[in-house]
Amino acid sequence: MDYTTPAGTVTGVDGIELTVPAHGVTVLAGPSGSGKSTLLRVLGLFERPTRGAVSFRGTDTGTLGHRARRALRRDHLGLVFQNPPENLIDHLGVGKNLLAAAQSTGNQADPEAILDRLGLGGTADWRVTALSGGQQQRLAFGCALARGSAVILADEPTSQLDEASADLVLDTLRLLAGEGHAIVVASHDDRLIRLGDRVAWMHDGRLTALDEHTGPHTERAKP
Template sequence: MADVLAAQGVGVDYPTPAGTVTAIDGVTVTVPDEGVTLFAGPSGSGKSTLLRVLALVERPTRGVVQLGGEAVSGRSHRRLRALRRQTIALMFQNPLENLLPELTAAQNVIAAAQSAGREADLDLLGVVGLDGMGDYRVPALSGGQQQRLALCCALAREPKVVLADEPTSQLDDTSAGLVLETLKVLVDRGVPVAVASHDDRLIKLADRVVRMDSGRVDSGRVA
């Protein structure tokens, strides 16, 4: 098993009027190229910041991010955008941030595939439990359906890895369960998934749990 993503000694600082705030510091983690990796921890532990760094959305203040064993965090913004588009699918906590609300479900899948230079496969809607809903516009879908559509769009892009930030935090148990089933579909199709969440429902799904606290990996709590 190889690593699709890795962070080595990564730290992120934010300037504030009161001084510098360190969101994460000295974090070294890997995301294997199979299964589900869960970054768990309370709010403010730094797990979402780490996910954005791994997704090449946020440049670390220090340390190195590797994609497929190659250091990439020091590359230009333009090159990082190209790498994200080609290899990484990032899901935000609010599903509407992942979708185009003015389009139908099917049109969202097509747009996602085209953004990565892929050919759209609308049969994927059935794979994530949205069969027959291709003509529904995004606002007509429930929160759980929107998250599953976002996962469908991620699958349509054929990424090397999917990163999801709190994908179940705004959902009831039934909707969250359906989203977890959809995450399993991604893994079954050979797409590794990394999730940042404080939702204990995700622990049963995870193949590996990395616990974070106060911006650091909680030593001895990687399982």
């Protein structure tokens, strides 16, 4: 993935081969500037790679036009940004955010049922601003559920949160992984990395190691 800058061409990610399983947590890990957020945007079909290909369920997304890519992203992929308010419609209540998310893909949703699953029961009539940062991130993941997203991508979902709020996000990821969802997270949060079923370690835009998880979650050593 190349970018043109006043100083010349900059490569964001290069030479990466990665298959994301249909369920479980895949973490893109590495220091700031390693290319993990760029790779996440490419996987989420927000950017077209300048080289190579991205396939989704056997379809080469590079052959799709703008409208088809947008429809695939809308109907199958959910993206959670690192800044909680960016994920939600602030003038709608909590429950109505879930309904709006479902309606955007032609789905139906039971806001109370989703909120109960996420530990947010009783907040359907609250304003979004009444939720803590961690609760807002939980609601953002709930919106992805309401849309029926097959894959949920999250860019540094705990980076803007205090420890207690981050714990809420980690609990949500455990819940979704346990329910069989496919989750891809870009993060350098050690606790989130330990949560991953597999960790793709990145450095200078390249994949340097792939740590496959085979047993109970344990401390992972950085390569």
